[in-house]
Amino acid sequence: MIIEEREMGQCWRDLADVLAAGIDRVVLYGPPGTGKTYAALHAGVARGPAERLVCTEDLTTGEITGTWMPVGDGTWRWREGPAIRAWAANGGRGGRLVVDEVDRASGDALSTLLAMTDSLESARWRHPETGEWTRPGPEFSVVMTTNVEEFDDLPSALRDRFAVRLRVDRPHPDALECxxxxxxxxxxxxxxxxxxxxxxxxxxxxxxxxxxxxxxxxxxxxxxxxxxxxxxxxxxxxxxxx
Ligand SMILES: Nc1ncnc2c1ncn2[C@@H]1O[C@H](COP(=O)(O)OP(=O)(O)O)[C@@H](O)[C@H]1O
Ligand SMILES: [Mg+2]
CATH class of the missing domain: 1.10.10 (Arc Repressor Mutant, subunit A)
Structure with a gap:
């Protein structure tokens, strides 16, 4: 069976249009198993693999921006987290950050996520090792996914930040083709x-x-x-x- 055009679903057309228009902050929500995470990782990602962060109740700020790690002989080095790696990906132009299951993040971790995914003009972060201020590259993009059924079930801070939210209500046609x-x-x-x-x-x-x-x-x-x-x-x- 060829998946007919009308069965593709408006949601997937909307996502393609939104990304083609250069919108770089999107939330995909809706029932599990439709291809939200897959699309977040691949759709509109021209260069380099996306960075993926899977949120849990225990997610820490360090898992988002980075942590100090022992490297032997008593010295510690800063290991960048996925958000900072995505800011700096592709030679500084920036890449895709996927924040999966974002409804599970809370407290400090959610605040850090919002700070790291703020607009290009506002987002700033001070590298703890070099002391330098950094900002996301111009092509940095964020797709958050969540299996909540209703957008209103997400924390209000998150709802206000992401202007484009798409309810994905059916499997992606390419997923059905598998x-x-x-x-x-x-x-x-x-x-x-x-x-x-x-x-x-x-x-x-x-x-x-x-x-x-x-x-x-x-x-x-x-x-x-x-x-x-x-x-x-x-x-x-x-x-x-x-
Ligand atoms: N466009 C696609 N092409 C091929 N396989 C896909 C595609 N979208 C989703 N899948 C597959 O379908 C399954 C569910 O996708 P996933 O992105 O995890 O769904 P969700 O995040 O909505 O729960 C996964 O096994 C994934 O690899
Ligand atoms: Mg998913």
């Missing part, structure tokens, strides 16, 4: 239901792989659970007929 052809329609349909009935793209990836080894019935039980396996298998049969 599945065997017969699974693409059911995987798309499964991702669109409400939260309690939704089936994630990741589960279809696992099913696709597993069924080659142990057949569709057992793979469906293992991945989707006894209660939902037969519904998934029925959906596959219907899709095959059409």
């Amino acid at each position: 599945l065997s052809e017969d699974l693409r329609g059911p995987a798309l349909a499964g991702s669109l239901g409400d939260e309690s009935r939704r089936l994630s793209l990741r589960s279809f990836y696992a099913f696709d792989r597993l069924r080659r080894h142990c057949g569709a019935s057992r793979a469906a039980e293992l991945v989707f659970g006894d209660a939902r396996a037969s519904a998934v298998l029925d959906a596959l049969r219907v899709a095959a007929l059409s």
Whole structure:
């Protein structure tokens, strides 16, 4: 099945348009498993790999900007964190910083994240080793991702800072293309239901792989659970007929 244009989803077109327009601060939110992190890492990243920071409740400022590390013989060196590396990437022009699961960051870590992702004009940071003030390169960009369903569930400080927020509500077409052809329609349909009935793209990836080894019935039980396996298998049969 070719994923038709209308099924691509407005959200992915919006992201492409926003990045093409040079918007460099974006939040992607919505159900898990649609390709937000993948897009944050790759979309509009022309040079060099993106820096990725996965937030947890325990995230520290040091994990964002950097920490002192012992290098032997009693000396310590400053090891830059992902935010500062992204500021300076590509020979100082700046690269992409991906802040994943940003809803989990809080307190000092969230404040530091907001400071590091402030506008190019405002963001400043003093290198603890050299004492020099640095600023992000002109091409520094930030994509934050979160699996919260509603943007209002994010801390207000964050909501105010990122003017462009896109709710991603369906898998990226390229992600669907990674599945065997017969699974693409059911995987798309499964991702669109409400939260309690939704089936994630990741589960279809696992099913696709597993069924080659142990057949569709057992793979469906293992991945989707006894209660939902037969519904998934029925959906596959219907899709095959059409
Ligand atoms: N554009 C894409 N091309 C290929 N694979 C993709 C694409 N987008 C997502 N995927 C795959 O789909 C799965 C879910 O994507 P991920 O970005 O982790 O989702 P989310 O961040 O929305 O939870 C991952 O295995 C990822 O590698
Ligand atoms: Mg993610």
